[in-house]
Amino acid sequence: MTRVRRWLPGLLLVTPSIVVIGVFVYGMLGWNLRLAMTDRHDEISEGRFVGLENFVTLWDEKRWGISVHHAIVFTAVFVLGALALGWLLAFLMEKGIRGEGTFRAVYLFPMAVSFVATGVVWRWLMNSGQGERAVGLNRLFGMLGLDSLQWEWFRNPDWGMAAMAIPAIWQMSGYVMALFLAGFRGVPEDLREAARVDGCTEWQVYRHVVLPLLRPVTLSALIILGHISLKVFDLIVAVSGKQIITDVPAVFMWVAVFDSHDPAKGATIASYIVLAVSVFVVPYLVWTLRRERGEKRS
Amino acid sequence: MKGGTTADAPARERDGGARAPRERDPVARARRRSGLARGVRLALLVAFLVVFLIPIYVLLVTSFKPLTEADPSRAWAPPEVWTLEPWRVAWDRLAPGVVNSVLLAVPGALISAALGSMNGYVLSKWRFPGADVLFTLLLFGMFIPYQGVMIPLVQLLVRLNEVTASLTGAHGVFYGAIPGLLLAHVVYGIPICTLIFRNYYVTIPDELIEASRVDGAGMLRTYWSVVLPVSGPAFAVVVIWQFTSLWNDFLFAVFLTGPQSWPITVMLNNIAGAQTVPYSQQMAAALLASFPTMIVYVLLGRFFMRGLMAGALKG
Numbered sequence A: 001m002t003r004v005r006r007w008l009p010g011l012l013l014v015t016p017s018i019v020v021i022g023v024f025v026y027g028m029l030g031w032n033l034r035l036a037m038t039d040r041h042d043e044i045s046e047g048r049f050v051g052l053e054n055f056v057t058l059w060d061e062k063r064w065g066i067s068v069h070h071a072i073v074f075t076a077v078f079v080l081g082a083l084a085l086g087w088l089l090a091f092l093m094e095k096g097i098r099g100e101g102t103f104r105a106v107y108l109f110p111m112a113v114s115f116v117a118t119g120v121v122w123r124w125l126m127n128s129g130q131g132e133r134a135v136g137l138n139r140l141f142g143m144l145g146l147d148s149l150q151w152e153w154f155r156n157p158d159w160g161m162a163a164m165a166i167p168a169i170w171q172m173s174g175y176v177m178a179l180f181l182a183g184f185r186g187v188p189e190d191l192r193e194a195a196r197v198d199g200c201t202e203w204q205v206y207r208h209v210v211l212p213l214l215r216p217v218t219l220s221a222l223i224i225l226g227h228i229s230l231k232v233f234d235l236i237v238a239v240s241g242k243q244i245i246t247d248v249p250a251v252f253m254w255v256a257v258f259d260s261h262d263p264a265k266g267a268t269i270a271s272y273i274v275l276a277v278s279v280f281v282v283p284y285l286v287w288t289l290r291r292e293r294g295e296k297r298s
Numbered sequence B: 001m002k003g004g005t006t007a008d009a010p011a012r013e014r015d016g017g018a019r020a021p022r023e024r025d026p027v028a029r030a031r032r033r034s035g036l037a038r039g040v041r042l043a044l045l046v047a048f049l050v051v052f053l054i055p056i057y058v059l060l061v062t063s064f065k066p067l068t069e070a071d072p073s074r075a076w077a078p079p080e081v082w083t084l085e086p087w088r089v090a091w092d093r094l095a096p097g098v099v100n101s102v103l104l105a106v107p108g109a110l111i112s113a114a115l116g117s118m119n120g121y122v123l124s125k126w127r128f129p130g131a132d133v134l135f136t137l138l139l140f141g142m143f144i145p146y147q148g149v150m151i152p153l154v155q156l157l158v159r160l161n162e163v164t165a166s167l168t169g170a171h172g173v174f175y176g177a178i179p180g181l182l183l184a185h186v187v188y189g190i191p192i193c194t195l196i197f198r199n200y201y202v203t204i205p206d207e208l209i210e211a212s213r214v215d216g217a218g219m220l221r222t223y224w225s226v227v228l229p230v231s232g233p234a235f236a237v238v239v240i241w242q243f244t245s246l247w248n249d250f251l252f253a254v255f256l257t258g259p260q261s262w263p264i265t266v267m268l269n270n271i272a273g274a275q276t277v278p279y280s281q282q283m284a285a286a287l288l289a290s291f292p293t294m295i296v297y298v299l300l301g302r303f304f305m306r307g308l309m310a311g312a313l314k315g
Helices: A002-036 A053-060 A062-093 A100-112 A115-125 A136-143 A160-186 A189-197 A202-213 A215-230 A234-240 A249-258 A263-297 B002-017 B020-063 B085-125 B131-143 B147-168 B178-201 B206-214 B219-230 B232-248 B251-256 B264-273 B279-310
Strands: none
Touching: A002 A263, A002 B085, A002 B131, A002 B147, A002 B178, A002 B219, A053 A062, A053 A263, A062 A100, A062 A160, A062 A215, A062 A249, A062 B020, A100 A160, A100 B020, A100 B279, A115 A136, A115 A160, A115 A234, A115 B020, A115 B232, A115 B264, A115 B279, A160 A202, A160 A215, A160 A234, A160 B020, A160 B279, A189 A202, A202 A215, A215 A263, A234 A249, A234 B264, A249 A263, A249 B147, A249 B251, A263 B131, A263 B147, B020 B085, B020 B279, B085 B131, B085 B178, B085 B219, B085 B232, B085 B264, B085 B279, B131 B178, B147 B178, B147 B251, B178 B232, B178 B251, B206 B219, B232 B264, B232 B279, B251 B264, B264 B279
């Protein structure tokens, strides 16, 4: 009884938040899934239960296939690009360098700005005009005598989404850098020193001591970048609007809800996005929970 | 590591056997090489710095250009005549959005911090059975793609509109208005705010809480007199984090607000999306819309960083 009295007030204090999250996160995810399983393809019909029909027929739609393909290309380029650049920046700074504060501040500041605002300038930078009409990067290439580098950027039907990943890399690699830098600095100097005394070269120290210890940081960065990537929306809308040429599931969902007025289709697309994100976020959360428990026990 | 030891052993023996003047040689060489490496690292970092600043250069330079200098041939050149005209036009168009964004981001950040602080306190210092599992379930809310809740959220807010209209006669209180957007942000901000506070409170020694308990103070009393007075840094982190995400949010805003309640990001996107608006005005508008968060970043970047790192879970 006394034990119950000990923890009950705490439980009561967090109950409102728990209820709210229960309703707004889990309740609404369920509600959305239920809607996706109905034939409510306009805003007035009641909607009969049709099972997974919408989830199957969505694949018949050409635009869906395109947007999934785009999301995959974007995710691959963005995640690998941001990871590589962020790691490189951290690696260059790891041992301390004059003016480190300034470098960090500049690499990180894009994080403080919205994709909508930076989208304005990236749309200009990645303008597809070439030759006389060129502005932005194409004009810069022309000025540098690198005319052959001029291309359509995000308007390229095959690799446009790779171009679209550039602003995202610019925005997020500073964050990855900060994560890796914290990781690098978290490696105890004793460990490195011990390896050096054992006769390891600097590269071997890095390869066998530092790198394995960076694994958790790399995993965190991967999860964060990946889930941002799969739901990317602001950036695409800001740079190119709702054009099919840069369509991704999140934009397609927006179009389905507001332009096609098809709630069931919107809900189906949304469910797919949730599924894609959950596939790697849920194992990550479970892993984090287990690890924390393990730490407490040991 | 072991392989390294054996491979280097003969080399070390050789060095050891060498005469004194030759021994200094590798040291000097290593020092010279590390000096060179430092130079290369610095050069690369500066190169990246320049690349990172290109978009900022473009934004600034273009925003001060008069329309007469809008020719593509002058795209990268600084303006010959500097003008504030684009800024004036941009300000006139954005002003209503600024008001909406302030009304959204300031109360939103404060309410989120208050909630997060209480939750974090309980989940770190006043734990109940199953708190860990519950916390993990809470964290999932931080990662969900908001598209997955958007349609039900819109339906709920529309329903709330109907309810408030029938009770008070006031129309459009939630859906298509700031309170609805505020509600959404506060609710979906609970996980990250709770996480940041929890990770911060974990560092407070349990003995302090225990001592307060022994003195007969209850949960709220302990919170008020022991925990809250040392919570300053965590409040700074959460308020800055939430302010930035509310100010920069676009997704919730396009789904939940209407022309009267559009925050600055939606207004900016409308200006930038219109083909008829010159680049100078678009870029001035983009800079205006980013000012508050940039200032916060410049002045309080330290706290902003901590919020970012908390997002990586292991704070």
